[in-house]
Amino acid sequence: xxxxxxxxxxxxxxxxxxxxxxxxxxxxxxxxxxxxxxxxxxxxxxxxxxxxxxxxxxxxxxxxxxxxxxxxxxxxxxxxxxxxxxxxxxxxxxxxxxxxxxxxxxxxxxxxxxxxxxxxxxxxxxxxxxxxxxxxxxxxxxxxxxxxxxxxxxxxxxxxxxxxxxxxxxxxxxxxxxxxxxxxxxxxxxxxx
Amino acid sequence: xxxxxxxxxxxxxxxxxxxxxxxxxxxxxxxxxxxxxxxxxxxxxxxxxxxxxxxxxxxxxxxxxxxxxxxxxxxxxxxxxxxxxxxxxxxxxxxxxxxxxxxxxxxxxxxxxxxxxxxxxxxxxxxxxxxxxxxxxxxxxxxxxxxxxxxxxxxxxxxxxxxxxxxxxxxxxxxxxxxxxxxxxxxxxxxxxxxxxxxxxxxxxxxxxxxxxxxxxxxxxxxxxxxxxxxxxxxxxxxxxxxxxxxxxxxxxxxxxxxxxxxxxxxxxxxxxxxxxxxxxxxxxxxxxxxxxxxxxxxxxxxxxxxxxxxxxxxxxxxxxxxxxxxxxxxxxxxxxxxxxxxxxxxxxxxxxxxxxxxxxxxxxxxxxxxxxxxxxxxxxxxxxxxxxxxxxxxxxxxxxxxxxxxxxxxxxxxxxxxxxxxxx
Numbered sequence: 001x002x003x004x005x006x007x008x009x010x011x012x013x014x015x016x017x018x019x020x021x022x023x024x025x026x027x028x029x030x031x032x033x034x035x036x037x038x039x040x041x042x043x044x045x046x047x048x049x050x051x052x053x054x055x056x057x058x059x060x061x062x063x064x065x066x067x068x069x070x071x072x073x074x075x076x077x078x079x080x081x082x083x084x085x086x087x088x089x090x091x092x093x094x095x096x097x098x099x100x101x102x103x104x105x106x107x108x109x110x111x112x113x114x115x116x117x118x119x120x121x122x123x124x125x126x127x128x129x130x131x132x133x134x135x136x137x138x139x140x141x142x143x144x145x146x147x148x149x150x151x152x153x154x155x156x157x158x159x160x161x162x163x164x165x166x167x168x169x170x171x172x173x174x175x176x177x178x179x180x181x182x183x184x185x186x187x188x189x190x191x192x193x
Numbered sequence: 194x195x196x197x198x199x200x201x202x203x204x205x206x207x208x209x210x211x212x213x214x215x216x217x218x219x220x221x222x223x224x225x226x227x228x229x230x231x232x233x234x235x236x237x238x239x240x241x242x243x244x245x246x247x248x249x250x251x252x253x254x255x256x257x258x259x260x261x262x263x264x265x266x267x268x269x270x271x272x273x274x275x276x277x278x279x280x281x282x283x284x285x286x287x288x289x290x291x292x293x294x295x296x297x298x299x300x301x302x303x304x305x306x307x308x309x310x311x312x313x314x315x316x317x318x319x320x321x322x323x324x325x326x327x328x329x330x331x332x333x334x335x336x337x338x339x340x341x342x343x344x345x346x347x348x349x350x351x352x353x354x355x356x357x358x359x360x361x362x363x364x365x366x367x368x369x370x371x372x373x374x375x376x377x378x379x380x381x382x383x384x385x386x387x388x389x390x391x392x393x394x395x396x397x398x399x400x401x402x403x404x405x406x407x408x409x410x411x412x413x414x415x416x417x418x419x420x421x422x423x424x425x426x427x428x429x430x431x432x433x434x435x436x437x438x439x440x441x442x443x444x445x446x447x448x449x450x451x452x453x454x455x456x457x458x459x460x461x462x463x464x465x466x467x468x469x470x471x472x473x474x475x476x477x478x479x480x481x482x483x484x485x486x487x488x489x490x491x492x493x494x495x496x497x498x499x500x501x502x503x504x505x506x507x508x509x510x511x512x513x514x515x516x517x518x519x520x521x522x523x524x525x526x527x528x529x530x531x532x533x534x535x536x537x538x539x540x541x542x543x544x545x546x547x548x549x550x551x552x553x554x555x556x557x558x559x560x561x562x563x564x565x566x567x568x569x570x571x572x573x574x575x576x577x578x579x580x581x582x583x584x585x586x587x588x589x590x591x592x593x594x595x596x597x598x599x600x601x602x603x604x605x606x607x608x609x610x611x612x613x614x615x616x617x618x
Binding site: 001003006007008009010012013014016017018020021024025028032055079140141142143144145176177190191192193 | 265266267270274277278281282284285288289303307310311314316317318319320321330333334337338341342343367
């Protein structure tokens with residue numbers, strides 16, 4: 001290979017990689033700058049997989065919703081994108097509809113979050129249920145990185161359902177974690193830079 | 194090629210051949226002299242440097258993993274960007290100084306730092322843990338580096354990362370055709386560089402993709418696993434035959450095709466044996482049967498052109514896809530495998546493979562045949578046919594039949610060789 005070709009080749013490679021990294025950072029910053037913010041209630045997860053390395057695994061109360069309790073679009077199938085419409089209430093946002101597309105008209109104090117249907121299953125709960133069917137949804141918010149060795153306390157709060165996750169949402173339902181709350185107080189924040 | 198062991202072996206052989214009078218002392222000395230002339234500088238320093246580069250890559254990733262809080266995000270990102278640009282800059286300088294081995298190590302560090310930067314962004318902004326897109330982006334970055342400067346180390350990194358990305362995607366149980374695009378780009382570069390390790394990885398990557406997509410593919414087209422396994426087996430039988438035909442024409446990589454084909458044939462037949470699903474009720478079997486027919490036709494044609502291949506080999510190769518379908522047809526409704534059919538079939542096919550590979554003088558396939566035979570025997574021992582006594586009886590009868598077969602075979606071979614010698618004299 002000629003001298004010029006090597007230099008141009010390496011410049012192309014490193015510029016491409018730098019551009020990719022810049023785009024990734026910029027996309028997250030844009031999302032985190034969104035004015036819409038909700039606090040989601042966390043839910044306990046399988047205790048055998050509580051805390052891996054230096055991040056806390058997060059699960060959400062809105063990850064499992066029961067048909068009959070709130071209106072859920074019947075055409076949703078496993079693998080589909082689903083939009084959960086939320087009322088921005090205190091201390092946690094409340095789900096009140098699940099749709100197949102981002103809603104055109106949202107009321108005051110309403111927003112929507114995009115998730116993916118991971119499973120639709122019959123519910124065998126002991127308590128009374130009308131449809132006895134549950135939709136399980138996954139969100140791209142399943143972990144929160146914390147400084148080394150500080151995960152255990154957060155884990156305990158999460159299992160007691162005292163942990164709130166502050167989430168920024170854009171106008172298409174994309175979500176990014178902005179921070180964590182314990183007992184109504186912000187304990188972790190995600191700075192932009 | 195590693196010359197030291199080869200030189201040692203050749204020198205020893207030359208002594209023997211000179212003593213036996215097959216090679217003159219003059220010729221032997223000329224060969225030894227040519228070996229001295231062929232000596233290239235040791236590759237050890239470059240190999241050690243590449244290993245060092247891998248360690249540095251892991252060290253950067255661990256540094257990122259520590260999630261250090263003393264530095265701002267901007268500083269962390271800037272540090273990694275400087276490290277990445279420095280690694281590529283060093284690679285450029287080393288390339289220009291014609292130190293390509295060390296330049297490869299610097300490129301590998303650059304690719305590693307790029308990956309660490311992706312992880313850092315994921316960690317800083319709490320991106321999802323599976324982070325499949327991150328692996329894809331990392332592999333694309335490595336692939337672009339490989340293509341722009343024809344880097345072997347970046348190519349290998351890209352191929353491995355693509356497989357990591359595909360593994361994540363397979364978990365979704367959906368068909369994953371997008372893998373084929375970067376795979377083809379990497380395979381094309383491997384062929385262009387004519388570098389065996391990358392070509393091997395390209396083939397492994399394709400086999401990996403075929404096996405990973407098997408189940409969703411079968412579900413999409415409404416096939417049972419047996420139909421899919423049979424068709425895949427036909428595909429690999431044709432691949433193996435292509436390798437045999439290509440070797441006759443002196444094509445490079447022919448042996449690798451034979452090896453991967455043989456390995457896949459045994460693995461797929463064994464997978465059919467441990468499968469627990471029956472053939473689906475609506476199976477028409479048209480395409481798998483057609484595939485089996487194509488294998489026989491292809492093998493028959495190869496037998497006409499290649500003297501090491503005969504009709505028995507054509508039948509044995511056809512037995513692989515056909516046998517899988519028969520296993521499917523013999524499955525009981527409760528999902529019990531017909532071991533009485535599959536186990537003897539696989540053992541016989543292993544014995545055939547050893548004989549076939551001996552004719553082809555393919556050491557890998559010979560070893561594979563032995564390994565397959567041993568593995569299946571062990572599997573049978575662990576599974577048993579119901580009682581240990583039955584298993585013992587099966588092995589005893591099988592062993593006696595093999596010994597008797599070997600004895601008869603040797604007698605036939607001796608007679609044939611004697612007849613040939615008589616005819617030629």
